[in-house]
Amino acid sequence: MVTYIIRRLIWAVVMLTIVSIITFAIFFLVPRLAGATSESLAARYVGRTASAEQVKIAADKLGFNDPLIVQYGRFAKGIVAGADYDYGPGVERCPAPCFGYSFLTRLPVWPDLLDRLPVTLSLAIGAAVIWVLAGVATGVLSALRRGSLFDRAAMGVALAGVSLPIFFTGIVSLVIFSYGHPFRITAPGGSFTPFDENPAMWAYNLILPWITLAFLYAAGYARLTRAGMLETMSEDYIRTARAKGLNERRVVVKHGLRGALTPILTIFGLDLGLLLGGAVLTESTYSLPGMGKYAIDAITNQDLPKVMGVTLVAAFFVVFANLIVDLLYAVVDPRVRLG
Amino acid sequence: MTAPMDVTGGDTEAAPEAVVDASGGKAIQGRSLGQIAWMRLKRDKVALAGGLIVIFLILVAVFAPVIVGLLGQDPTQFNSDLIDSSTMVPKTGTGISVDHLFGIEPVNGRDIFSRVVYGARISLLIAFLATLLSVVIGTLLGVTAGFFGGLVDSIISKTMDVFLAFPLLVFAIALAGIVPDSAFGLTGDTLRVSLLVFIIGFFNWPYIGRIVRGQTLSLREREFVDAARSLGARGPYIIFRELLPNLIAPILVYATLLIPTNVLFEAALSFLGVGVRPPTPTWGGMLADAVRFYTIPHFMFFPGMAIFITVLAFNLFGDGLRDALDPKAR
């Protein structure tokens, strides 16, 4: 077990390194292939009226004249060992993990990311709770009453749910429940209230994105749960459980659900991992200042350190979620051995 | 993620496998898998409806110029005289008239009907081609990994892990945003479509790849592969003659279900402004334009419904296809 975890952690680091190299290479190379020079790259970070000399200084300062490998090395070293951060009047230590500092605001990226994280975390986890509860419950009921009116209706809604783009449902929800509404449910955009500050406001501001996001996922989970339940409930061991004289509730919950939920656990882990890296569309639609919005803004401004930071954090969540899921799987399914 | 886990005693990837062993025990004899599937599909009215809508949409896309010639006008044609120049919306509210069946867009007065019809072209073209790309790469690498195993499998599986760890949407936006307007000898719509196909298709292949790899792993142990091997057949022969035919059903199902995902992906990129360039109409782009005028939901309705119906139709059809090919899932 311990060696397995260690091995997985090493692999996780390797994977993140590869992700960072590819990200770096793409953002470094593509603009140059498009004809950018170090100076033209630097020009966008010194305002529109800077002199050629100032542009040149900035290009040197930002390290644009160094080869790719040197630039990447500097970036990687910052994450592992920290870096020195020149904020103007002096130099400050930017402790590890130092993701560098924004080309545009000249502020370190890491505190920014830490600042955005609670938003995405709140959005993802709140939505996850809703979609797991709603999706699994609907799926189980649908499976148990296969062919019933409820089943058909629920599956119809679920299919519609997975077929609707979130930027469409999001806007529609804003139009109906928020914009210009006298009793509007949510205050979209910039109105994130940290949980520890005011739990009620926290929930109030997030309820609409939660529901919209959860609807999309709940639909998928209802379908998955239903299929899983149908498959599990036709397993031999369910027949055994019934033959033992268990009542139906116990058969469904203890024997059926346990089997059906195990694969869903895997998918849930991966979904949550992806979402924690930034719910790009949801955050854009609701103007939530989370990781996804951060990523989009960073891309718009071509702010490489920010893009690198947010990509790596997102990849970290995916890799980490995978590890957790595999460990959990071993706990849930005794047949699985880690090695 | 699958590699280091080992399930003793049972095959956890049972669902797709069932596709292969047809209907157990119910004594439906003498019919090929395809016939059985078609029989089941014929009875699934909902899936058939989905299939019909899919065909309809494809026809609409193919014959867009004809349809628009009959019922609309050039999708990039402005109708400024129908627009209220102070509020930028159509003078009649929606602009619906005999000439403009779905009304006109705000600001420029372009015919919504024509744009929705032409939008189907981009949407379907990109979704199909991207799916094709994913399927080709995913199948090739999945079969290779599953068939050869060992180091090859390990490398391909790890590559898939790396791909799956990328924040896909962020990456797609970034790439689509920084690629200049003429590159690789292509320009205009051709370049944008190719680029989007590449981005969407290239980053989605691991999903197909994993399924194909799993299938190949289980097929590899089957008797007929052993038989072929004992007769001296070589790797490529076994892959193309023995494995691939047995993989067609699951690949078909997952490809059909990947198309709607790709439709949504393309719509999202267009919505975020990194899709095909205007004035070429795209549903995501129309939606993005309409959002500015959300007080008149009319503008959002048609592109939104177009996306919804297309995705829904493919989902319905894909579900039906899966059920038809995999009776266990019913």
Place this chain on the structure above:
Amino acid sequence: MSFLELKDLRIHFPTDDGLVKSVDGLSFTLERGKTLGIVGESGSGKSVTSLGILGLHKGGRARISGEIWLDGEELVGAGQEHVRALRGKKMAMIFQDPLSAMHPFYTVGDQIIEAYRIHNDVSKKVARKHAIDMLGRVGIPQPERRVDSYPHEFSGGMRQRAMIAMALSCDPELLIADEPTTALDVTVQAQILDLMRDLQRDFNAALIIITHDLGVVAELSDDILVMYGGKCVEYGTSDDIFERPEHPYTWGLLGSMPRLDREPTERLMPIKGSPPSLINVPSGCAFHPRCVFEERTGGRAKTEVPELLETEGGHLVRCHLPRERRRAIWENEIKPNLEAS
């Protein structure tokens, strides 16, 4: 009244492809301490029958008619909850493939404890002790250790023993074993069959063994019921079936029965073709498309459904061939062949 009596039991399933008549008018009786073997190919309706007795088709899509009397109680018309309370307690079942029939996520002990505690209001501790006892009784070594193992950690034979322990945990009066040895290899098969015989004696339960293999029931059964296409085609004592079989299908089964004194690949009386569709049951005698002697009925087999008629002393046969003809064929054409080899 007998301990168990089935009267004209019919279990039909409506499906997309049509109505599946899995069990179509089945009747038999069984006493405590006796063993009945139900034999037939897969799809003949034997498993559906056993699940029907346990009431496991209730609440599903199945259409059930007829009567099932267990110890003076009618079960077909009884409430679901009532039948559920009987399951595991009064009647229990041993399934074919113990690996899939046991829940992979719970230990063997947990599953036995669960079965015991549903019907007995005891503490977990007591139930655990009982589980260990049961595991010991079915011959699992070191039961106090194995009780915490998961099914996949057992060997095939051990799993089936555990399955039996689970079925017997509440001391049932009716035990149904559905292909209890099919998934096991030959040496283990014999052990399991021995075990079941011993246990039946100890528990004095009525036992139904369901199998496609006449060899399994040969030693164990008092009576044997041969099923084909959802119907009983021959019923009689073990002696009747093995010494004086009268149905061509039974002859086929005897012919394909593996024997230690015969070359295993040799099949003197193979049954050609495959089991009938239960939706479009062949007209007339369901067996006629595969019956070697069909033309000797003068065409009746194709049009007329034969009735299950008594030949002598409770030996029932469903065949259009006249009784004398059947006996003659058995004595002259079949038996010598079987013995000659």
Place this chain on the structure above:
Amino acid sequence: MLRRRLGVAAIGAVLALAVAACGGGSGSSSPSSSGDAAGGGAAATGEFNAALTGVVNPSDKKGGILKFANGGDWDSLDPGDTYYGYSWNFIRLYGRSLLMFKSAVGKEGNQLTPDLAEDLGTPSDDAKTWTYKLKKGIKFEDGTPVTSKDVKYAVERSFDKEVFPDGYTYFNDFLDWPKGYKGAYKSKDVNTDSAIETPDDSTIVFHLKQPLSNFDYFAQLPATIPVPKDKDTGAKYKEHVIATGPYKFEKNEIGKGFTLVRNEQWDPATDPNRKALPDGYEVSTNVNADDIDNRILAGDLDIDVAGIGIQSAALGRVLPDPALKANSDNPTSTRLWYTSINGNVPPLDNIDCRKAVQYATDKVSLQTAWGGEFSGGQIATSLLPPAIPGHEDFNLYPPGADNKGDLTKAKEALTACGQPNGFETNISYRAERPKEKAAAEALQQSLGRVGIKLTLKPFPQADYFALYAGKPGYAKDYKIGLAMNGWQSDWPDGFGFLQQIVDSRVIRDTGGSSNISVRDPEVDKLIDQAMKETDTNARNAIWTQIDKKVMEDSFILPNVWTKTLLVRSKNATNIFVNDAYGMYDYLGMGVK
């Protein structure tokens, strides 16, 4: 469903107005302080555009909190870095520069008035030296007195574009810095007296490389807001700016928002310009723009600080509704949206081809694309916006009676250019800007009428000038014949408006300049002339001349002079538009 909801909201607004109207007297046009504090005696004027010419809801009532929201991120709160008009409007609340624009209605707001300084600058040495005297008794929020050295330091630090990338480079370009000077951080011990001298704590002297008749406009730039050297944290200073104005930062979360509270060290006696009525300000950033509109209309938000006016959706609500419209204002700002016509890209190197573009343009569809006559702008026929001295009404390329273009003239021009059937070229715009996209599409349509085929080329905003449209090599190689562009004057005079967009010497091969098409040595010469001219009227005449020359060259296709539709806050008093910023003046406002 939606309509009904909106209807309810609209009725609510009408009721609110009616109630206010019952409260008493009609609007006034001067900041009379007669209103009694409690009764809300100062009523809504209830007239469209009332705040353009008068103060709406005049009041001297102190207290309350004003709520601002920003649809995007604040570019920077650092006085040495910020480069947005709204930010310069707002910065006067916490920072005091040498001079400032008057907090006054309309054109009066264009006047410079002393703030830190006792008076406007004193030029000498043929307008190459400018001297300012500081008032006594001005302190930082920590009580330290402000000296001329703090102002000098503030200007020196703003030199460093690597640390402060957002800002302008006027001081960098015009002051006589020592050779190789890199700013306060990188050239710490360099003597900068050649550029700025501080003979004593209350005197500051600027030395310029060349005569500059309008240096007073430089002196109002936020870069002259003093920064205490020992509190300067460079790039991080924007997280806590040390205030000199009536308000200081209480809490500041970059990317989310900040709050301002009263600065006790601010002495009203030194400051005749600021009333400082509210007790504080709450500002949130990155708020959904549509939500801002709705909240302002609903009354739980006061100001969209960016001052860009309401979004298209709210426009459809406000304009048709007389009650809502009466509570809004429609100022014209000093921003011109235009299309650069790149003479380096054939066949646009031929002046007749460029003229064909001018004639063929449908100005009405262009105006609609920019947002219509209220939130888009006024159709522009030349460069200088009406609010800038030197503006003259002229139209060299009359676009026909209906403003939809003169196709006959366009075809004639095409024939003269040798392209009678039209030609093909590309038009670039910033991908993130829907209005630029719409304008490019509109041009594509209207030029298509005479056979000029445009292909749309969107580029990322961040790289637009540095890599693509603004990079001469790229624009030429990839045939970016037309480029969507826009410019807002840094201050209301010809220099502030024209210099950056028509002086060919600002064009660099490395890209990044705003001028991407005007290359005319005569224009350059005229600019030099204007900068030397100390007589205001003569100077303005030169700017007019430049405007005409560029239009004759047809290097620029003016689209619109921006107009914005601003909705007045329901809770605020003293609402008026200041022409210097083209938006509500944030300094005078109070809370009802």
